Amino acid sequence: MDPLAALLDGPRAHGAFLLRSVLTPPWSLRIEDEAPLTIVAVVAGEAWLVPDHGDATHLEAGDIAIALGPDPYLFADDPATPPQAVILPGQECRTPDGEHLIDLVDVGVRTWGTPAGGTTVLLTGTYPRVGEVSRRLLAALPQTLLVRAADWDSPLVPLLATEIGKDVPGQEAVLDRLLDLLLIAALRTWFARPGSPAPAWYHAHDDPVAGRALRLLQDQPAHPWTVAGLAAGTGVSRAALARRFTATVGEPPMAYLAAWRLALAADLLRQQPDTTIGAIARQVGYGSAFALSAAFKREYGRSPQQYRTRVPA
Numbered sequence: 001m002d003p004l005a006a007l008l009d010g011p012r013a014h015g016a017f018l019l020r021s022v023l024t025p026p027w028s029l030r031i032e033d034e035a036p037l038t039i040v041a042v043v044a045g046e047a048w049l050v051p052d053h054g055d056a057t058h059l060e061a062g063d064i065a066i067a068l069g070p071d072p073y074l075f076a077d078d079p080a081t082p083p084q085a086v087i088l089p090g091q092e093c094r095t096p097d098g099e100h101l102i103d104l105v106d107v108g109v110r111t112w113g114t115p116a117g118g119t120t121v122l123l124t125g126t127y128p129r130v131g132e133v134s135r136r137l138l139a140a141l142p143q144t145l146l147v148r149a150a151d152w153d154s155p156l157v158p159l160l161a162t163e164i165g166k167d168v169p170g171q172e173a174v175l176d177r178l179l180d181l182l183l184i185a186a187l188r189t190w191f192a193r194p195g196s197p198a199p200a201w202y203h204a205h206d207d208p209v210a211g212r213a214l215r216l217l218q219d220q221p222a223h224p225w226t227v228a229g230l231a232a233g234t235g236v237s238r239a240a241l242a243r244r245f246t247a248t249v250g251e252p253p254m255a256y257l258a259a260w261r262l263a264l265a266a267d268l269l270r271q272q273p274d275t276t277i278g279a280i281a282r283q284v285g286y287g288s289a290f291a292l293s294a295a296f297k298r299e300y301g302r303s304p305q306q307y308r309t310r311v312p313a
Contacts, residue, residue, distance in 0.1 A: 017091050017126040018175050020164050022113035023104075025120065028076035030083040033069070033091060037127040037138065039183050040065045040075065041157045045120030050074040051144055062149025062157065064186045068138055077120065091126065109167045110175075123160055125179040131267035136259070140199040145190055152189045156182045200250040209234050210248035213241060217257050221264055222285040225257055261285050262299045265292060269308040277304045 021029075023045075031038070040049075042059045049065050050056040051073040059065055067073055074083065085104055086094050093101050106112050130138065160178045163171070191198035205211040212234045217225065230253055231241040245253045261284040268280045281292035289304075296304050301313035 016176060016179055017124075017128065018110060018164065018179055019091075019124050019126075020108075020111040020161070021120075021122040021124060022111060022118045023077070023120045023122070024114045024118035025077035026081045027114075027118075027120070028074060028078075028081040028083045028085075030072060030074050030086045030096070031067070032072040033087050033089050033126065035069045035089075035126045035128055036130050036135075037069070037183075038067045039125045039179070039186065040067070041123040041160070041182065043121040043123060043157065043161050045118075046077070047120060047122065048074075048076050048079050049144055049146075050076060050079050054143065057144065057146055059146070060149065064147040064157070064182075065144060066141075066147075066183070066186060066190075067144050068141060071143060073144070075122070109165050111165065121161070123157070123164065125183070131270070132263040133260075133267055136263055137199060140197070142197070147186045147189050151193070152185070154182075154185055154189075156185055200248065201256075204245075204248040207244070207248050209236055209241060209244045213245055213253060214249065214256075217253065217260060221257070221261050222283060224285070225254075227253060257285075258295065259299070262296055265296060265304065266300065266307060269304055273308065280304070 020043075040047075040059075042061050042063050042065075044061050046061070047059045048056050049059060049067065051067075052071060056079045057065065076083075083096050085101055086096055088094060093104070095101060104112055105115060156178065160175070160182060163174055163178060190196060191202050201214060204214055213230045216223075216230060216233050223229075227238050227242055230245075231238045234241055236244070242252060245256075249256055251259075265280055265284045265286075268275065268283060269277075272280065276289070277292065278289040281287070281289050284292070286292040286295070293303055296302075296307070300307055302311055
């Protein structure tokens with residue numbers, strides 16, 4: 001499982017917040033929810049994404065914006081429109097003065113906005129947390145990124161717009177899957193653009209040597225890999241593999257494997273709270289709980305048990 005696939009797994013496992021906004025200009029929403037990842041699709045109308053630090057970005061119908069927290073930002077009909085609502089952690093909505101909202105209310109299933117409807121329709125998916133594997137991917141991304149409607153041809157936004165208003169059994173699971181697919185499809189489109197600053201490992205998957213080695217490490221982290229073993233698996237010499245992998249991925253194969261194993265272990269510690277640390281160690285390629293604990297503490301500044309119980313580093 002590569003980091004992009006793991007990004008889909010993580011948010012889906014913990015649940016995401018999904019909402020349709022129907023707004024009439026002038027409107028402005030200040031996002032202070034500290035969520036690590038938010039994706040917004042413009043279904044109708046237009047909007048501006050205005051980070052606290054950086055340039056404002058104009059969005060039109062069909063465009064996708066992805067924002068990485070925890071820094072706040074503004075979504076508005078115009079960058080000059082003052083905020084009328086502040087979105088706080090836990091998706092609590094208040095006025096800028098801290099009062100209850102009056103102008104924006106629930107107007108349907110998973111829908112809020114102006115009671116009389118509006119010309120701007122947004123679909124917003126917010127992921128309240130991501131795992132360590134996903135964090136490795138997100139660390140390589142800018143704070144905000146944009147996929148234009150002209151850059152891709154996908155049925156996912158219209159489908160999600162149709163499904164979000166349904167209130168039938170199993171609908172939450174359907175929406176979770178659609179939102180995850182939209183996120184992954186948008187990231188893949190962005191990564192594929194010429195000159196896109198995608199993570200090195202993403203482009204390395206196309207390399208016949210480094211890509212093969214990456215897939216072996218990602219799919220079989222518990223295997224007792226050595227450079228010689230990887231070289232045999234890719235059909236090249238040890239020196240050629242080490243040179244090609246490092247040049248393409250940006251770090252030696254064993255360094256990549258060590259970081260990959262620890263990220264997997266970190267996610268498993270919280271996804272499997274009843275599994276012993278020794279069992280998790282074996283799942284990711286460490287011979288004992290002690291070996292995992294020593295490496296884990298060097299990387300994350302706390303023991304696996306402290307990480308599991310969310311003791312700060």
